[in-house]
Amino acid sequence: MKNNTWTIIKKEFARFFGDRQLLFTTVIMPGLLIYLVYSLMGEGIGKMVTEGQNDVVTVRVENMPQFLATEIAADSQLVVLEQPFGQEDIDMLSDEDLNIVMVRFPKDFELLTSVYDPQSGLPAPNVEIYYNSTNNASSLVYKTLTMFLDAYESGMSNRFDVNRVEEGKEAQFDMATEDSIGAMIWSKILPMLIVMMLFSGTMAIAPSAIAGEKERGTIATLLVTPMRRNELALGKIVSLSCIALLSGISSFIGIALSLPKMISGEEVDLGFNYTFPDYAALFLVILASVLIMASAVSLLSALAKDVKNAGTMITPFMLVVMLAGLLPLMQSSIPESFTTYIIPFYNSIEVMTAVFSHKLDWTNVAICLGSNIVYAGIAVWGLTRMFNSEKVMFGR
Amino acid sequence: MEEILRVEGLSKTFTLSKKQQKIERTTQRKKVAVDNLSFTANRGEIFGLLGPNGAGKTTTLRMLSTLIKPDTGDAVLDGCSIISDPEGVRSKIGFLTSELKLEDFFTPNYLFDFFSRLHQVPEDVVRTRKEQMFARFGIDKFAEVKVQNLSTGMKQKLSLVISLVHDPEVIIFDEPTNGLDVLTARTVTDYLQELRDAGKTIILSTHIFSLVERLCDRVGIIIDGRMISCGTLEEVCNGLSIEDRFFEIFKEVKGDEE
Numbered sequence: 001m002k003n004n005t006w007t008i009i010k011k012e013f014a015r016f017f018g019d020r021q022l023l024f025t026t027v028i029m030p031g032l033l034i035y036l037v038y039s040l041m042g043e044g045i046g047k048m049v050t051e052g053q054n055d056v057v058t059v060r061v062e063n064m065p066q067f068l069a070t071e072i073a074a075d076s077q078l079v080v081l082e083q084p085f086g087q088e089d090i091d092m093l094s095d096e097d098l099n100i101v102m103v104r105f106p107k108d109f110e111l112l113t114s115v116y117d118p119q120s121g122l123p124a125p126n127v128e129i130y131y132n133s134t135n136n137a138s139s140l141v142y143k144t145l146t147m148f149l150d151a152y153e154s155g156m157s158n159r160f161d162v163n164r165v166e167e168g169k170e171a172q173f174d175m176a177t178e179d180s181i182g183a184m185i186w187s188k189i190l191p192m193l194i195v196m197m198l199f200s201g202t203m204a205i206a207p208s209a210i211a212g213e214k215e216r217g218t219i220a221t222l223l224v225t226p227m228r229r230n231e232l233a234l235g236k237i238v239s240l241s242c243i244a245l246l247s248g249i250s251s252f253i254g255i256a257l258s259l260p261k262m263i264s265g266e267e268v269d270l271g272f273n274y275t276f277p278d279y280a281a282l283f284l285v286i287l288a289s290v291l292i293m294a295s296a297v298s299l300l301s302a303l304a305k306d307v308k309n310a311g312t313m314i315t316p317f318m319l320v321v322m323l324a325g326l327l328p329l330m331q332s333s334i335p336e337s338f339t340t341y342i343i344p345f346y347n348s349i350e351v352m353t354a355v356f357s358h359k360l361d362w363t364n365v366a367i368c369l370g371s372n373i374v375y376a377g378i379a380v381w382g383l384t385r386m387f388n389s390e391k392v393m394f395g396r
Numbered sequence: 397m398e399e400i401l402r403v404e405g406l407s408k409t410f411t412l413s414k415k416q417q418k419i420e421r422t423t424q425r426k427k428v429a430v431d432n433l434s435f436t437a438n439r440g441e442i443f444g445l446l447g448p449n450g451a452g453k454t455t456t457l458r459m460l461s462t463l464i465k466p467d468t469g470d471a472v473l474d475g476c477s478i479i480s481d482p483e484g485v486r487s488k489i490g491f492l493t494s495e496l497k498l499e500d501f502f503t504p505n506y507l508f509d510f511f512s513r514l515h516q517v518p519e520d521v522v523r524t525r526k527e528q529m530f531a532r533f534g535i536d537k538f539a540e541v542k543v544q545n546l547s548t549g550m551k552q553k554l555s556l557v558i559s560l561v562h563d564p565e566v567i568i569f570d571e572p573t574n575g576l577d578v579l580t581a582r583t584v585t586d587y588l589q590e591l592r593d594a595g596k597t598i599i600l601s602t603h604i605f606s607l608v609e610r611l612c613d614r615v616g617i618i619i620d621g622r623m624i625s626c627g628t629l630e631e632v633c634n635g636l637s638i639e640d641r642f643f644e645i646f647k648e649v650k651g652d653e654e
Contacts, residue, residue, distance in 0.1 A: 007513045015501055217497035221558075223515040224461050224496065226487035390464040 004227040008235025009242075012209060016243050026204045026243070027250045030197065034254030037379065042161035042258065052136025055099050059141065060085050063105040071148060078141070090130050099137045102130040113156065183205075191349045192325035193255055194248065195289060197322055201247025202293040207310035208242050210301035219393065233383035237376060241287075241294040248290060278355050281365045285355070288347040293321075295379030296344075302386040304311035320347050328353040341367040344375050400566060400597050401460075405469035406430055408621075413599040424626035429455040430454050431621035432469070437599055437614070439565075442592050442614035446642065447602040451622035453601035454493070457570045458634070460599065474565055487515065490559040495569035497555075500544035504535050504554050508561060515562035522561075529557045533583065549580040556584060567591060569600040573607060584613060605639040617642060618651050 017023060056077050061068070062084045072078050085102050105127055106112055112125040121268060127149060131142040163173045213219040220233060274282075305309035317332055324346045341347045346355045347368040354360055386392045403627040405445055407524070417423065419435060430452040437443040445453045456525065458464045462482035478482030497564040498507055505526075512522040518576045533553040552575070561645055562568065572588065573581040588598055588611060590595055608615055614639070616626040624645055625632050 003516075004514060007510065011510055014506065015499070019501060213499075216499070217495055218499045220463065221496040221498060221511075222514070223463060224486055224489075224491045224559075225511065226483045226516070227514050228483060394464065 002163045004231040005238070008227075008232055009239040010341035012236070012243070015209075016205065016239075022205075026201060026247050030201070030247060031250030031252075031254035034197075034251055035258045038255070038258030047184060048136075050156050052099075052138075052140055053207065055098040055137035057101060057137050057141045060089070060100065060102045061105070063107050064102070065105055065109045067110070067152060068105075068148075090371040093130055093138075093187040096134045097133050098132070099135065101138055101141045101145070102128075104130075106127040113153075150202035183356055184359050187353045188329050190255070190356055191328055191352035192322075194252060194286065194352060195325045195345070195349055196322060197251030197255075198244060198248035198290055199293055199318055200241065200249070200299045202244040202246055202290065203311075203314060204247065205243050206294060206297040207288070207301045207304070207307045209240055209299055210236060211307045214302075214393065215306040219387075222389065223393065228384075229387040230380060230384040232387055233380045237291075237294050237298055237380055237383065240298060243289045245286065249352060255346065274355075274358075278358075278360055281360050281362070282352065282355050284365055284369055285348050285351045288369045289345070289374045292344050292348070292372045292379075295376045295383075299379055299382055302383055305390060318383065324349055334359055338367065342371040344372065347371065353365075397438040397441075398440040399436050401473050401599065403436070403456075403460070403469070403471040406432050406433040406456065406459055406466045406471060407468045408452075408459060408466050410462070426476040428621055430459070430466070433618070433621065433623050434469075435616045435623055435626050437566075439597050440595045442598040442600065442611050444608045444615045445599070445610050445618055446605075446615055446638070447601075447618035448603055448605065448646075451620055453603075454570050455621075456618070457491070457493070457568050457599065457601055457614060458628045460485075461568050462486055462487055463491075474559065487562070488565050490562070490564040490567045490570070491570075491576050492556060492559040492572070494575060496559075496635075498543050498551070498558060501542060503540050503542055504530070504546075505539040506558075507554070507558055511558050512561045517562050526563070532587075533557055545622070548575075549577050552576055552580055555582065556587070558560065562596055564596070566597045566599065569598060571602055573602075573604065573626065574598050605637075605642065617645055619646060624649055 016026075029191075054077070055127065056079060058079045058081060059072065060081045060083060062082075064080075064082045069082075072080055087102070090102060092098065093102065106125050108194075109125060109127070116124055118124070129145055130141055131138045132138050161173075165171045213222075223229075283379075296317065300313045301310040313337075321375050327346065328349060334357065335350060340350055341364045347364075351364055351368045354364065401503060407428070409425050409476070410422065412422070412425055412427050413561060418423070420427070423447060433452070433456060435443075445456060447453050455464070459466045460473065461479060462478050462485050465479070470479050472478075473485050474488045476488060478485050502510070508526045508530075512525075517525070527536075530539055533556070535550065535554055535557060538550060539604055543554065567588075569588070572584055576584060585607070588600070592598055592613075614628050615632050616624070617624045617632065629638065632638070636644065
């Protein structure tokens with residue numbers, strides 16, 4: 001019996017690995033594409049953030065107050081011109097290539113602000129800053145000036161501070177470690193991505209391997225050999241799981257390599273600080289996931305008349321799986337109940353979320369793996385029955 | 397003569413879908429494809445099931461090859477029942493019909509090895525048998541060419557070879573010359589005679605009278621799923637040609653309705 005299952009597995013592998021196009025589109029392309037797209041997106045975002053940071057900007061200031069003159073004189077990227085400007089000068093700023101910002105203070109700004117009483121109901125002294133938001137350098141100077149002026153304003157009426165750090169000292173108020181911030185982000189994103197990648201890998205091959213064989217009439221040739229139907233079912237599910245796993249691993253590598261580029265510019269360290277047991281548990285749960293996915297997709301493909309029909313049947317099912325993948329985003333803690341870890345698909349997602357949150361619990365891993373193996377066993381039984389059913393195999 | 401196949405009371409009814417009802421121009425939901433069919437075949441003979449299209453020949457052969465299950469009845473093939481030991485039956489038969497296809501992606505060489513393994517043929521036997529069979533049908537030159545690139549005739553010859561990888565005692569052949577070009581058809585019928593001479597039993601279905609006359613030792617005439625006449629060619633023909641005898645029987649059964 002084992003011999004025939006192995007013969008089927010070898011045939012499926014020969015079919016898959018012998019077809020360079022299929023191999024490329026299923027295993028190499030997903031990882032490569034994800035890496036390239038995410039990296040390019042990351043670079044694009046990075047470029048947008050850093051563009052204009054080193055450009056020299058001319059700041060024209062009308063009625064320059066003393067406190068600002070001292071502040072901006074120190075900035076080598078700013079060329080400060082103290083001169084009045086009119087509407088014509090302001091209109092020039094619509095040219096986005098000009099690195100110019102114009103600031104107009106009321107006359108005697110410092111005096112006006114010191115005597116101004118907010119209770120009086122009169123309008124407060126107003127500073128006008130003209131800039132062009134499509135010019136990154138101009139925008140940056142605008143932000144810096146606004147921040148500086150806001151700080152100046154709150155300095156005038158300072159009554160209390162929040163989280164003040166004394167000069168020359170260091171203080172930490174956010175007590176989350178960088179590890180746990182990274183973990184929180186990974187645990188929200190990765191389970192869903194991994195499950196989606198594994199599923200799309202399964203989707204790419206299983207319909208062709210079962211519904212396709214039905215459509216092409218090659219399954220009947222297998223069914224007239226003395227091989228038992230359960231050997232065929234087991235061989236199909238195991239080989240499809242292995243291939244889907246390869247496809248999933250490829251996508252995972254693509255994500256893992258490109259995500260740091262994608263979120264460059266964030267202040268926290270999002271490094272992958274996971275240990276060997278984490279990786280081992282992750283591998284086991286990925287294995288459990290592909291097993292259940294290959295089983296489910298195989299069953300649906302066997303029921304389908306042809307590959308196209310299989311695609312139609314699998315799509316609603318895929319949506320449910322994707323929805324399960326989104327659940328970690330909506331929950332605040334990892335569920336502890338036993339039933340969570342016996343629900344197919346959802347159990348894998350919760351175990352992965354726990355692993356990425358540094359809250360690995362081997363009991364849950366075992367329950368998830370065990371229950372998925374039982375489900376795969378049921379699927380082998382179901383697929384065997386379908387291979388035995390002339391209505392399913394030969395019905396039109 | 398040693399009996400190798402005994403078919404007893406085989407029946408099969410299909411439920412027709414709305415679409416099929418339209419095609420068959422009937423309002424009945426059920427169609428009796430095979431109706432209490434019984435016959436025997438002896439070792440070393442070619443037994444032909446002769447009948448018009450839709451008579452139930454293919455359904456009978458599909459039941460004998462265990463692809464579908466009969467509603468009632470049984471058939472015992474070389475000691476194995478199609479009901480209680482389908483794997484045993486499949487190990488003893490080679491079944492060939494146009495609905496069984498080979499995967500386009502693989503080469504004849506790979507497919508021969510693959511199916512030999514599924515039939516548990518020892519490796520050394522596979523090698524010598526492959527050489528012999530490939531040479532016999534001229535497949536040797538195309539052994540490493542993918543099935544998708546083979547000519548139609550070559551594909552058909554390969555299908556025949558693949559169905560016989562395990563040197564089965566009984567060969568079940570549904571419409572052996574259907575869709576074949578004249579050269580391939582001749583190669584196939586010659587080979588069937590060779591197999592019979594080597595002591596193999598061949599059960600074939602056909603609607604071609606000349607094929608029955610040329611090949612079959614015994615024949616069973618099926619009309620509407622029922623065995624109307626069965627015996628040696630001489631017994632069934634009763635001094636007439638098989639064609640004349642068939643139409644005589646057909647008229648007796650169906651009257652002038654067609």
